[in-house]
Amino acid sequence: MATVKLKNIKKTYPNGAVAVQGVDMAIEDGEFIVFVGPSGCGKSTMLRMVAGLENITDGEIEIDDRVINKVSPADRDVAMVFQNYALYPHMTVRGNMAYGLKNRGLPKAEINQKVTDAAKMLRIHDFLDRQPNQLSGGQRQRVAMGRAIVRDPKVFLFDEPLSNLDAKLRVQMRIEIKRLQRKMGVTSIYVTHDQTEAMTLADRLAVINDGRIEQMGAPIELYNNPATLFVASFIGAPQINLIPVQFDGKNLNSGDLQFSGFKDLPENTDLILGIRPDVLEPNNDGQLEMQVDLVEQHGAENLVYGALNGASTTDGYITEICFKTNQNTQPAIDSILRLHFDQSHAMVFNKETGERLI
């Protein structure tokens, strides 16, 4: 159990590519932090810097107030779960889990005890004498986690651990990881590009873009109150509806559409109006008009997709719009619907800078 601090850390690769450009972060004891972002945003690099697998170009990383920049990975007391499991293929499950402890010179009896305990917790004690190639993907992932747990580390690091599993298993393991982390109370950093995983697992979420933290906070906070256009469009599934608009002093305008009730916005600037699919509802007096072209039935809820009529687009494409509704609302394809949103739920961003204005 430990706190982790990143102080203005930077990573530049020898070829000049900048992966991380100055990240500050303080992680509390026992917190579950998720780094989420598109591929190549530097999230894995940051995790690997904490693990000690990448050099830190600049800045400091502290675990429990000890600077670990120059400490070897083994001595940082962190354990990592890899995307492809990285199990030692020639060792049994027991051997895999015991290897780290053996290298630390623990007595045999203690190693055995720890391995058995961890195996029971993960329900893999029946496979202890099998080799990894005799296990299914989910079981391998459990072994990889077992290998991390037996070490009883200060920090768990997860590098997209569920990406190689099928959808059903992924949800199961997600829940299990969360439970396990709660139970053990170990500070954890989890990297993923899957925003659902990120939302459901995190105590706090760091949305990373282009080597920087765009925003960090509780998942629901990021969902309700994104600080930038990037965060708004990255968090939330289905994606937030984005409508290009301009402000004329009174109204937001987009082609033939007008949205009133906004003020204090810059004029003659390209703005983006953002509306979550779940705040839109069909209403004959609604501000938006959509032509339905697809209804996705998810069981309890339906997602209705279509074109937004009347909106102007700079690039000539039709503006897509989507709203979420219950399973009983099933508009016909090609029907025209009017949609209403409460303008207190709408967000306005500066298109150029991505900055949130309202």
Place this chain on the structure above:
Amino acid sequence: MSNINWRIILNHTILLIGVIFMSLPVWVAFSTSTHSAETILREGLQFWPGTNFIGTYREVLFEQGGVMKSVLGITMLKNSMILGIGFAIGKVIVSMLAAYAIVYFRFRLATPLFWIIFLTLLLPLEVRIIPSYEVVAGLGLLDTNFGLIVPLIASATGTFYFRQFFKSIPEELLEAARLDGATPWRFFVDILIPLSKTMIAAILIIMFVVGWNQYLWPLIMTTKEENYTLVIGIKQIYQILSEGGELPQYQKAFALTILATLPPVLVVLFFQNWFVKGLVESEK
């Protein structure tokens, strides 16, 4: 239907001709070695085995003066074994360590060094045989197993194979091991060696055969008869046989040849499963 049959017959005929072409000389050598010197001198090479098998081979292997003035066939067999095995093991150890350094230690000259090692493939032993001899002789290591084996154990081929193999091992295994507190040495012993088992077996087999068949180097490195290897023995026996006024002992020369081919054949036969695995297996 009949079309396919014809093709099978044709294919098998070609294969059979190949097999006969390859193995017939060996068979004739074996058959001839089981006849007496008189028969061979009178009637030439023999296609069918004779009755002298036990006599000839016992004389060659165990009787002094049977093949050469003093050295026994069995001693030369032993010398060849030592050379083959020592050569193979030495090459595996050296090339594995070299490949380990090249692949896993990020020192600045790793890549150029690898290519320099690789280029030495263009410099066979024969090119550097005089300087190598000078060094070994200067160290007083002539006529020793050490002097015979050690100058040969650096291997560009082996290093290359191990390098390619190590590169195919996922990086995450190394990272997992580092986090598990494995030192470089422990990683090598606990992870790399077990993973390379089949590769090691394949290279051991190839190198054993190469070492066994060495001729020029043992020839100049050994001055005493009791240090001769079988391959040298074959050469010497023809020389001895053609000198002197006795009846040429061709059956013994053939027997020695058969004996010299036997161990490599056996090694390949017994280990061919491992051998094939090592060269084609990709599961990691």
